Amino acid sequence: MLCAVCGRAARGRCSLCGSAYYCSETCQLLDWFEDHAAHCRAQEEGSRDDGAAWEPPETPPRTPTVRPAVAADDVRPPEADAAVERWRQSLSGLAEELFDEDDLEDLADLEVLLVSAEEMTGSGRPRCELASFGPRPVLLTAPHCLALLRDGQSPHLVEKHTVEIATGIARHLEGSCLAWSALERRRTELLWRLSKRVNEERGRLDIRNGHLLDPRNRDPNFLATSELQTNSWFQQMLRASQAWSFKFGPDLEALHVDVHGCQDPPNTPSHLTVGLGAMCFHASDLGDTDGYENAMCFGHALCKELGQVLAKAEALQALRPRAALVRLAAPGPEDDHCPRFSGAWRGGRHTQSQQAILANFTHAVQLELSKALRGILATDEVLLSGFASALRAAWVQAKSAKAAAACCCAAKDEGVEVTAYAIGERFQGSTQKQYAICIRKKEQLDQLGMDVKHRLGRLVVVAIRRGGAVDRANLVAAQLCCRCVAQCLYHQVNDVIVDINGATLDTGMVAECKSALVLNVKFLRREHFRPGAASQERILPTRS
Structure with missing residues (x-):
């Protein structure tokens, strides 16, 4: 027997009706949500009418794999049907133009695959597959693992190794991966190759390659708003989100990672680009300042964690050319344009990460990997595992920062609030207005x-309380300043802490505050200041 959802060999069947077979709990859950629940209830009513014994159905299984909407590939406007008919006519005449033995073999293979594809379309099965590797609410996508047509644009080229990388990350994170099926990838590969050969035989090298690509394969990363309700990619993503919400609750935080490929530097500024356009635009459109800050915090965490993994990997000795490893691509809070590789479109088009936001994923990122980096990740399992772990670590940090209302190093006892005059030295080697101070604790x-708030992955000083380690450092620094001739600079409330003992992300800086006795703090001054003789002016004490 075959699975009612994916067509694989079945391992069990519904314990209630016994008529539906499944390969896993994953497929059973999604079939239950789609229509099987109603089927079982109908049988339940019939059993009750017959006086037969009835037992309630088991709890729906938890593994979130979904069956796509049947209408995804069938509902098309009339002009789409006309394009498909023209495409079929183009294929029917290929045998008259190709005479090379290799071309004829490819054409024979293609005919078999075309028949299989039509059978799948007729049965309602999609051309993309959602593979589950565990129960975690993490979805990887690789939409460009084959060449695709785009409305009014040149065909989008295949991005090599993206499906292998996405699948590997999903396996390490115990999540799921959505990609085009192996059959569809092979079919498209043959169509692309034959389109190039036809152009060569016709002597028309000016005609773009890929004119034989199937027009029914829509680019999942370039969907119009009107396509979302009938596109199998978006419907599978939506149902996965719904299944995880059913299992974990409506407040679930789910992660989506869209894997893409780009050219090697210098055509691309870095080997890895972290695109957060979907999260940033979503927050900006809603006027959600906190949401935008949470998105940027997630981006900074990704850059830090992924950068550390790539920098330490021995395999990167072969990563050429030399260039920046990681960079962040995200629009500003007031921007309306889409930075390149940010993972967002405007004007009624939607990327995979934007679709994930629409499907209620809380975190969505587009990763653009250079050709050299993709080649290494696809062959180095250790590096790929570390890459996946870095994604998980950044996601955990972003969720922790989002939930944190205040830093754990904030004063817990009542005291007298004073201004944050921490006297520090100019931090050498920086072109920014950056300074440093050393704070020593008596014991751990x-x-x-010191009260702080989390902002964009950094810590902003809100207040300093008398008697704490920071206040003592202020007094000591002030006394030393009175004896020296060097100019001193004063650190004030609202200054931004950017580094504590080498930790540059807010969660890491908090950990250093808890564990270290000596804190080497680097901070940025947020307002204009003038170096000079310092006054120990303090505001009148007020009760906190």
Whole structure:
């Protein structure tokens, strides 16, 4: 027997009706949500009418794999049907133009695959597959693992190794991966190759390759709003999100990672580009300042974690040409244009990460990997595992930062609030207005006496309380300043802490505050200041 959802060999069947077979709990869950629940209830009513014994159905299985909407490939406007008919006519005449033995073999293979594809379309099965590797709410997508047509544009080229990388990451994260089926990838590969050969035989090298690509294969990363309700890619993503929400609850935080390929530097500024356009535009459109800050915090965490993995990997000795490893591509809070590789479109088009946001994924990122980096990740399992772990670590940090209302190093006892005059030295080697100060705690549990808030992956000083380690550092620095002739600079409330003992992300800086006795703090001054003689002016004490 075959699975009612994916067509694979079945391992079991519905314990209630016994008429539906499945390969896994994953497929059973999605079939239950789609129509099988109603089928079972109908049988239940019939059993009750017959006086037969009835037992309630088992709890729906938890593994979130979905069956796509049948209408995804069948509902098309009339002009789409006309394009398909013209495409079929183009294929029917290929045997009269191709005479090379290799071309004829490819054509024979293509005919078999075309028949299989038509059978799949007739049965309602999609041309993309959702593979589940575990129960976690993590979805990887690789929409460009084959060449695709785009409305009014040149065909989008295949991005090599993206499906292998996406599948490997999903396996390491125990999540799921959505990609074109192996049959469809092979069919498209033959169509692309034959279109090039036809152009060569006709002597028309000016005609773009890919004119024989199937027009029914829509680019999932370039969908119009009107296509979303009938596109199998978006419907599978939506149902996966719904299945995970059913399992984990409506407040679930789910992760979507869209894997893409780009050219090697210098055509691309870095080997890896982290695109957060979907999250940023979504927050900006809603006027959600906190949401935008959470998105940027996620981006900074990704850049840090992924950068560390790639920098430490021995395999990167073969990563050429030399260039920046990681960069962040995201629009500003007031921007309306889409930075390149940010993973967002405007004007009624939607990328995979934008579709994930529409499907209620809380975190969605587009990763653009250079050709050289893709080649290494596809062959180095250790590096790929570290890459996946870095994604998980960044996601955890972003969720923790989002939930944190205040830093754990904030003062817990009531005290007198004072201005944050921390006297520091100019941090050498920086062209920014960046400074440093050393804070020493008496013991590990000694309170810093500093209130901060998390902002864009950094810590912003809100207040300093008298008697804490920071206040003591202020006093010591002030006394030293009185004895020296060097100019001193003063650190004020609202300054931004960017580094503590080498940790540059807010969660890492908090950990250093908890564990270290000596804190080497680097901070940015957020307002204009003038170096000079310092005054120990403080505001009048007020009760906190």
